[in-house]
Each structure stands twice: as C-alpha cells, then as structure tokens.
Amino acid sequence: MAPTAIHDERVPTGSPGKPRILVPEKVSPDGLSMLASDFEVDLRPGLSADELLGAISSYHGLIVRSETKVTAKILSAGIKLRVVARAGVGVDNIDVDAATAQGIIVVNSPSGNIVAAAEHTVALLLATARNIGRADRSFKEGKWERSKLVGVEVGHKTLGIIGLGKVGMKVARMCVGLGMKVVAVDPYASADLAKQANVELVASLADLLPIVDFLTIHTPLLASTLDLLGEEEFKRMKKTARVLNVARGGVYNEAALLKALDEGWIAGAGLDVFTQEPPEEGSVAAQLAKHPKVVSTPHLGASTVEAQENAVFPRVPSTHPLILPEEYRKLQPFVKLIEKMGGLYTQHYVGAKGRMLGGRKFELVYQGDLASITNTRPLYAALVKGLVSTISDSGGRDVNIVNANLIAKEKGLVINEMHTHETSDSQTFASLVKLRCIDTEKSGEQIIEGYVSGNTVYISKLGRFTASFTPEGTLLILHNYDEPGKIGGVGTALGKHGINIRFMTVASLDSGEEPAMDSLTRVDSAVAGMERSAPNGKGGNEALMILGVNGVVGKAVVEDLKTAEGILDVSLVQL
Structure with a gap:
C-alpha cells in the first residue's frame, strides 16, 4: 500500500480538543447529532463564499450539500482539512482534483436514497392502480364516487422497467414481492443478477412496450434518454397501461405523454419529476401535474427522514489517500x-x-x-x-x-x-x-x-480507423463511404435541426485494413437494419466522420443521418 497523501504539516501538532467539522448548509440534525460524541460540529447555514474562505482554516472536516462551492482556493486555505463530505450523490460542486493533490479525501453518499426512490415508485404504482389521488380529492369535497374510481390489482400484472440499476433492481424485487411479473430492458444489466431477482431481460423497447401493464424508468438523463418515450412509443402500449417516473424529468416527452393521456393511448401516470421544477403555470409540465389521470408529487423520491439521515454520512470515497x-x-x-x-x-x-x-x-x-x-x-x-x-x-x-x-x-x-x-x-x-x-x-x-x-x-x-480527436462534449460518429459531397450533406442535415458543428475529423481505414466491411461491422449494420450498398452498387472506401457538435441531438437528428445515402451507421456519444 502506498503511503497516505495526508501530510503531517497539514495538521499542526498539539491541537487541543476534538476534530472540528464545519457544516455550512442545512442537513438532518439527527444525523449530525450522531457525530457529536467524536467531533465538534459547527452548523453555520448560509455561510457566504468569503466567510467560508475565512473560516475553513480552523476545521478538519467539511460537510456540504449542493449549494456550497468547494473551490481550489477554499481547499488551499483549509490547512487542517482532511475530509470534504458531500451529503448526497454528486461531487460536481467540489474541486476533486485540487482536493486529491492536497491529500484531502472527498466522499459522497450515492446509495443514500435508493430505498426511498424505490419505495416512492411503488407508492405511485399502487396509487395509479387504485386511483388514490382522485379518490382523496373527491372524498374531501364531500363526494362518494365509488363507481367512478374502480381500480386494478397489481398482482399477476406485468411491470416493465427501463434501466435495471440500483433503484431499478430494488423496485423489481419489491414488485416481485407484490406478485408481479417483472420484465426489463437494459443493455448494460447483468443477466445473472437479473435472473437471481426473477427479472426477465428483453432485447429492446419494441419488445417491452406492448406487453407491460405498468412502466417505470430508472435511467440517467442523457442525450440518448431525453424524450426516450414519445408519441410512437405510447401508441405501442396497452390502453390500460400506466407509466411512472421517479427518475428524471424529460425521459418521457411531456407533450407526448399529455397527448397519450388525453387521447386514451394509456390509462394513467404517476409522476414525481418534471422538466421544470416547480412547473411554470400553463406549461405542459403543469398540465400534467394537474391532469385527472395523473398522480403527481413534488419531487419526493428522496424525501424521507431515513434518506436525509443517510445523506449526512457519506461513505464512498471519490478520492482516497492511497x-x-x-x-x-x-x-x-x-x-x-x-x-x-x-x-x-x-x-x-x-x-x-x-x-x-x-x-x-x-x-x-x-x-x-x-x-x-x-x-x-x-x-x-x-x-x-x-x-x-x-x-x-x-x-x-x-x-x-x-x-x-x-x-x-x-x-x-x-x-x-x-x-x-x-x-x-x-x-x-x-x-x-x-x-x-x-x-x-x-x-x-x-x-x-x-x-x-x-x-x-x-x-x-x-x-479499424486511424483517428485524431479530443473526446469531449457531444460527438456524432458516422460510419460512411468516403465519397465527395458527404460532408456537405451531413452539415445540411444538422443545420436543419439547428445543430452547430464545433469540429470535424475524418478517420480513415488503418493501413493494412481491407476497404470492405469486416464480419463484425456487417453484423453491426445488419442488427441496426442499416446495411446498404455503396452508390451505384459499387464497393466504396469506408471512413468515420467524427463531429463535435453543440445543441440537443435527439432521436430525429440521428434517424435523419442514418437514412442519408452512403451512411452505414451513426453513434451519439456524450463525454
């Protein structure tokens, strides 16, 4: 094991009393009270950046949430600082590189809200199945509308899960316990873990959507998952199906979801997250939140006493002094x-x-x-x-x-x-x-x-291609036949969607490679349904066109590029 990166000179010898922890944001008092026996905890919410800079030299630990920016300047001023803890998932507000260079451990709590998010998903599932929201509102208005509020049982129904990560797997296990059949689509999931959890993996959304009675999504919000479900996807579902979202606003196209509810393509929705929070009055998000077929909650997925307390105890190091x-x-x-x-x-x-x-x-x-x-x-x-x-x-x-x-x-x-x-x-x-x-x-x-x-x-x-590009930002990688006019055609297609090109590079076949597609590439193109002949039926030299772009690249952009003449395949990459 390599020596620790924490040097003795960072902590003057002879410092009396307990190590001191500064907490400049509001966090669970119950969680902080558990630190009191071993540490001196100073809760100072609302501390400005300048005030934090002036105070940090006296502390050995710093606990923050999302508001406090822990910059290199603040870390340098923390001459006694040993640990910076993020009471939550991300560490984007902490200069992790600067902390590592100074031997300061950065930790976070990526698992603190898994149970809370999974339980809220199941709560929305049951609420949409039994019309809990509508029943509560009408009953409080003095109405007795039993015949209008007949629900469905979830036992023996099929739950579809998009994204079988930690939250998705937790939801799956809970719903198996409710007697549901669980199917999932996730190209990155472990088949063995899925099998152990009694989850059936299917190959694609096209296979999943027509068979589910309930659908829940648990994926990060990326260019590839933005508007993952639109009008065409909702039309493929059962008219009795209900959809849930306790993950990220924007995974469902909100306008399409609103239309699906109005047109009767699906039966209902349970929504905890929206593209705009709180939704602006009159917006599509606000219309969804107020829709009679929607059970809506104000982003409560992680809002439990236990989740808040778990977040106070970051346990996963983002850096480690080894x-x-x-x-x-x-x-x-x-x-x-x-x-x-x-x-x-x-x-x-x-x-x-x-x-x-x-x-x-x-x-x-x-x-x-x-x-x-x-x-x-x-x-x-x-x-x-x-x-x-x-x-x-x-x-x-x-x-x-x-x-x-x-x-x-x-x-x-x-x-x-x-x-x-x-x-x-x-x-x-x-x-x-x-x-x-x-x-x-x-x-x-x-x-x-x-x-x-x-x-x-x-x-x-x-x-098989020799390249030279910096892997940063949003990239479009086009596998194409290298022929005149190809660059202009791609530029025109992107311009139609308002996508600007930051840089472009063409990667040629590596020396010694055959121009014709190898077996692996042929399989790739066939799987995607895009294998086509070169112009005039002649074989063409292949190339990769790598574009760095600005703008939101949705499915429509990718599909337009895929259907262009001479384009064999398109990948959307965000780095």
Missing part, C-alpha cells in the same frame, strides 16, 4: 483519457447497438513510459467509471479505487491490465493506452487507442 500526490499528478491526464475511452466504448460499441455490456472481457494495455507505473489503481478505476457512467444511477460517481473491482464484478466485466514498453508501430508516443475488447457475442475485436499531449487527451484509433 496514492502520493506526485504520483497522482503524473497519472491524472491518463485517468481522464481512460475514463473517456471507457465512456466512448460503451456508447459507441454497446449502447448504439442495443447489446449487453455485461460478460465482456477487456484488456487495458499501458505502452511506453506509462508501462513503468506500478500503481495503476486509478487507471483501472477510471476505466470502470467510464464504462458504467452512462448506465448507472449515480453516473459513475460512486466508482473509486477502493470499489472499482467490486463494481466491475457486479456488472459482469473482466478487465486485465498489461504493461509493455513498446508503442504502436504506426505512431510513436511517449505513452499510449490501448483498450481492447474481445466481443465473444460477435467473435470480433474492438479497439480504442489514445494518448496524452500536454494536458489534452486524444483518441488515435477507433476500431
């Missing part, structure tokens, strides 16, 4: 690179193809100078975080060097690390990282290579 600061500074650019490579892999090779991530075997190969690094735990953790960030309830924020191996096992991932001092024959870099996956499902190999120049990370190879 690596020296100078080691971390050397590895930091490669941590960023490998996390981006993992996210690129999942979104380009898995999510876009509707496949399963679980069960895959990866090789993470360190080449050149990087091969001499012995403590590669941050690099391993970065890969796991990148692979699962777009599919986990916490967005990968709960992955760290302590639990990365456990999370990989939970997801059914096998990752082997290899060191070689030789770099690529085609390009020479001081250090090169190669991510290789043997896709046993399709008997093919998928490769992503990358390198670091200064503080900027680059992808140098994607599959």
